[in-house]
Amino acid sequence: MSSNQELLQKFKNNISNNTKLSNYSWFNLGGPAEYLFKPENNNQLKEFLKDNKINKHKITILGAGSNTLIRDNGIKGVVIKLGANFSQINLIDKNTIVAGAAALDRKISNFAKDNGIGNFEFLSCIPGSIGGAVIMNSGCYNNDISKILISISTININSCEEKEIMREEIQFFYRDTNLSKDLIITSVKLKGNTDSPENIQKKQKNLIEKKKLSQPSQVKTCGSTFKNLNSEKKVWQLIKENGCHNFKVGDAIISEKHCNFFINNGKAKASDIEKLINKVKKTIIDKTGINLELEIKIIGE
Template identity: 45%
Template sequence: MNNLKTNYNLSKNSWFGLGGKADKFFTPDDENELTNYIKKNTNEKYYSIGSGSNILFRDKGCKKTIIKLGKNFRKINIKNNKIICGSAVLKNQLSKFALDNEIINYEFLSCIPGTIGGGVIMNAGCFQNEFKDIVEEVKGFNKKNLKFVRYKKNEIKFSYRKTDLPDDLIITEVVFQINYGTKEKIKDKIKFLKNKKEAAQPSKIKTGGSTFKNPDPKIKAWELIQKSGCDRIKFGKAKFSKMHCNFIENQGNSSLDIEKLIYFTIDEVKKKFNIVLEPEIKIIGEK
């Protein structure tokens, strides 16, 4: 099977550029390949990833089979006045598709890295917009009961950076709503949001995006990091960015340094403010 690799180097699939090897790395091209493999290998444990924008793979690699959806999960169409989008489509690709078709409310996606599937699962958002504002329906394959399922928007509980979609679900397709506007206004909004992001967040560094979720709409994670003094802490070559201290910058080759910085910060913030920071970055692999 061409799309099953063994002893696969995971560092190519994380924005941090770190990580050991996966025992198995599977990139199914379509739903049949995905379901056939899982049905034949029910004894394996699976972890589904997107573009790796908010993932830290541990140095010792991963025993679970990593699934990264392939080419037929990267299609976008309009059908019955809805956008039908594969879950492996990048968020900025959907934003561009919406612009090309004069569809509004997708401008914020031009500022968020990663795939649509990951965006839905964590209800990703920025600048007062979230996935819950645009999603109509989610389709996925349940690894546990080996069935395809569909969830209407009102069957999903969306909250800040999370949903109640089951852990066993591999999202394969998302249906989005359509509202039309004018190309010029959409273009202007994308430009405005991108400029805002560039002024506030680091780019061109090896990072995993926001390290921690904001504990509360009024309490920002970066302020707690700064006030606890963790913004000046280094573990090896892992440190918080000077531009925005909720972004960890990797200049080394050890996932462990980043993990140590994450947990050190959680401890310090808990000690000083009695607030427990929750990582937005997913840490995957063997301890």
């Protein structure tokens, strides 16, 4: 039996071959994964990674895919997407929550509300998983993950070692951290402050309403395409002022409501979105000298 057949045989309930990935990205785009592995728990994940020391497949980690454009020819090697058991959310003490890295931000925000833990309201506006939120240092309305994080539990892709990393050991930047790309976050500890569920619900509602007014909903997008700059001007303003907001490539368009949101308007290919990104980037650099940095991740062939 070839090592690839052994891989499929050994993890047969959790691995698939040549699997369509478009359902795993908010753009609803992207070719297949050579292998898609959804581990059930830490032990199975470690066992897989140990075997991979021999198989040497390239590993790609996917969260909820709300910040990731997957290219049309898909992803070589193994895409790891944490299985359903990594979505559990539990209380450790009065104001501290532990959540599996695949738990959705919105669900954690609601769990915190139900348990009278405040300062997690902003998570109700971010559509990803908490693992992805740590990697991206996601946030909005003056809050971000770094402000509520206690620690992350991780498994190293190469050494297969489990390690808890404390918040103080991590450097957080705007939508980025200095965490090694070799780490899979398996769970996250977060701390908030005591508040009443009624008050928290009000705050959540306000933030969600605010977002609805300024950003498109019910569209195929991965949110802000470029990182905001360290300046007075937001990227959406730069895009508008430099006439890029009407750009389109095939069915890849720019949201009228928020021109840093790029949209698959139905029939776009991932390459159309990427071409649109490059067209805007080139126009902005030619006209202003500003080199926009991507916030979304582009992966695959």
